[in-house]
Amino acid sequence: MNQHFLWVILVITHLAAALFSRGYYHFDEHFQVLEFLQWKLGRTPTEAMPWELTEAMRPWTHPLLFYPLEWASHHFLSLSPFTKTALHRLVPALLALLAIHRLQRDKSSGLLFLYTILFFLPFLDARISSEIIGGETLALAFAWDERPQGRFKGHVVVGALLGLASVIRFHLWIMVGGLALFHVLQQDFRRVGGLALGATAVLVLAVFIDRWGYNTWTFVPWNYLHQNLLLHKSSQWGISPWYAYVTMLVVNTAYLPGIVILVALLWQWWKRPLSKLTLMTVPFVAIHLVVGHKELRFLFPMVYFLPLCLFALWEDTKDIRAAKSIAYVFITLDLLLLIPTSLHDANPYIGLYQILRDNPRLHGATLCYQGENPLRPGNLAISYYLGDLGLQATRLPEDKIPSGLVIMDRLGAYLQLRDEARCQLLGQRYSAWAINALANMLQAKPRARLKMWSLWSCP
Numbered sequence: 064m065n066q067h068f069l070w071v072i073l074v075i076t077h078l079a080a081a082l083f084s085r086g087y088y089h090f091d092e093h094f095q096v097l098e099f100l101q102w103k104l105g106r107t108p109t110e111a112m113p114w115e116l117t118e119a120m121r122p123w124t125h126p127l128l129f130y131p132l133e134w135a136s137h138h139f140l141s142l143s144p145f146t147k148t149a150l151h152r153l154v155p156a157l158l159a160l161l162a163i164h165r166l167q168r169d170k171s172s173g174l175l176f177l178y179t180i181l182f183f184l185p186f187l188d189a190r191i192s193s194e195i196i197g198g199e200t201l202a203l204a205f206a207w208d209e210r211p212q213g214r215f216k217g218h219v220v221v222g223a224l225l226g227l228a229s230v231i232r233f234h235l236w237i238m239v240g241g242l243a244l245f246h247v248l249q250q251d252f253r254r255v256g257g258l259a260l261g262a263t264a265v266l267v268l269a270v271f272i273d274r275w276g277y278n279t280w281t282f283v284p285w286n287y288l289h290q291n292l293l294l295h296k297s298s299q300w301g302i303s304p305w306y307a308y309v310t311m312l313v314v315n316t317a318y319l320p321g322i323v324i325l326v327a328l329l330w331q332w333w334k335r336p337l338s339k340l341t342l343m344t345v346p347f348v349a350i351h352l353v354v355g356h357k358e359l360r361f362l363f364p365m366v367y368f369l370p371l372c373l374f375a376l377w378e379d380t381k382d383i384r385a386a387k388s389i390a391y392v393f394i395t396l397d398l399l400l401l402i403p404t405s406l407h408d409a410n411p412y413i414g415l416y417q418i419l420r421d422n423p424r425l426h427g428a429t430l431c432y433q434g435e436n437p438l439r440p441g442n443l444a445i446s447y448y449l450g451d452l453g454l455q456a457t458r459l460p461e462d463k464i465p466s467g468l469v470i471m472d473r474l475g476a477y478l479q480l481r482d483e484a485r486c487q488l489l490g491q492r493y494s495a496w497a498i499n500a501l502a503n504m505l506q507a508k509p510r511a512r513l514k515m516w517s518l519w520s521c522p
Contacts, residue, residue, distance in 0.1 A: 066175055077156045079405050080188065080189035081155075084407060089360055098447055099123075101133075101450070103126075106446065107446045119273070119277050120290050122233075123273050124273075125231045127272055145448075166367065180398055180401060181369070182317075183316065185404070187366055195364075197229070199367065200224055200227050201225065201235055205242070205343075205368075208242065215253065218254045222262045222263075227265050233288075237347045241347070301356060306352075312325060319389075319396055320397060330376045332345055335375070340372070414492060415437055415490065416449060425454075430468050432472070433459050436456050465480070468518070477498065480519055485521060490518045492516050493515060
């Protein structure tokens with residue numbers, strides 16, 4: 064296919080995701096970036112912050128990327144938090160486009176086609192999390208390291224990128240070690256020296272950045288290892304069997320795409336055991352399989368290498384009839400999911416926060432809720448979006464008739480209030496036609512447990 068056409072699609076989907084895929088995929092993406100910046104600017108007290116702040120176990124190099132805009136808005140721009148986060152999301156989206164450009168440079172348009180259609184890529188590339196930005200930086204370093212020859216200072220620059228990726232996301236030192244091992248096996252010690260020099264320089268710089276962030280001298284990598292490996296803090300969030308990542312991958316990628324991705328990875332490792340990509344990814348995956356606490360996001364930094372594995376699998380099997388049939392289904396599913404996923408909010412309550420902020424008559428109100436408190440997910444206040452609105456929240460017993468400002472978090476409750484025609488609907492997660500179609504499809508009853516929020520004003 065024409066590469067210019069593919070690039071147009073790639074840019075459109077990434078910009079659409081950056082502008083319209085609001086919110087955070089995981090708590091850490093919000094609380095350890097945006098709320099850290101709120102604290103640094105003096106807008107959130109220490110006691111309202113997550114425990115990682117007091118333990119000084121998160122690097123400030125990551126939130127520093129977004130500090131200039133937050134500082135400017137705090138002092139003279141006065142931008143809406145939703146405007147700021149849209150601009151923040153442009154940073155990983157543009158960095159991803161640069162990484163993809165370097166990774167597919169001088170290669171077949173088939174590889175660019177895979178980067179273009181992989182349905183979850185624009186959605187992930189709009190996240191400001193350490194997994195994504197660290198993975199993008201690592202992908203850039205990998206692409207520039209692919210050059211067979213180069214000056215020593217070029218190796219230092221690549222090493223600096225590797226160091227930056229690993230400072231942003233500590234787990235990436237595993238993949239950096241695999242890349243260094245590849246060059247050791249190639250006996251390219253001059254390159255290894257350049258990489259080590261660049262990475263060390265960034266690590267030293269990060270210590271000074273953390274001094275600025277925490278207002279005291281500390282060594283964040285050690286704090287992180289101490290809390291998670293020695294004190295086993297990460298295990299408090301749950302322990303999963305070693306094979307849990309297989310289930311997570313398959314279920315979260317609409318099954319067939321996830322199965323094909325898994326096969327592509329195994330094929331890469333089996334057919335090319337000493338390749339740079341294998342030496343980087345096998346230890347990374349193996350260590351995450353051993354660690355008890357598992358989340359799919361821990362593997363997100365590998366997402367930029369998946370099209371390389373998929374393309375290699377296709378090149379090796381394209382003469383097999385069954386492979387062609389599977390490829391057609393794989394492409395079709397990705398194309399069907401690409402636009403909806405790119406435009407989907409990462410956090411279910413982000414639309415609620417915008418309604419509460421954009422409606423001045425709701426400021427200072429008490430929100431009655433059932434289920435999870437949307438103003439304090441994970442028992443932490445969403446100060447970045449709502450901290451200056453004076454909102455309060457109180458739990459509504461299920462047997463009590465709703466009154467005042469009420470949020471319901473289930474489809475059945477929405478249908479019941481709608482049918483009673485007693486309360487005024489102020490907003491909901493999905494459009495009315497989508498909810499009605501879903502209700503008819505599921506034949507929902509008043510106590511249906513499908514999760515979705517709706518905001519009501521009840522007398």
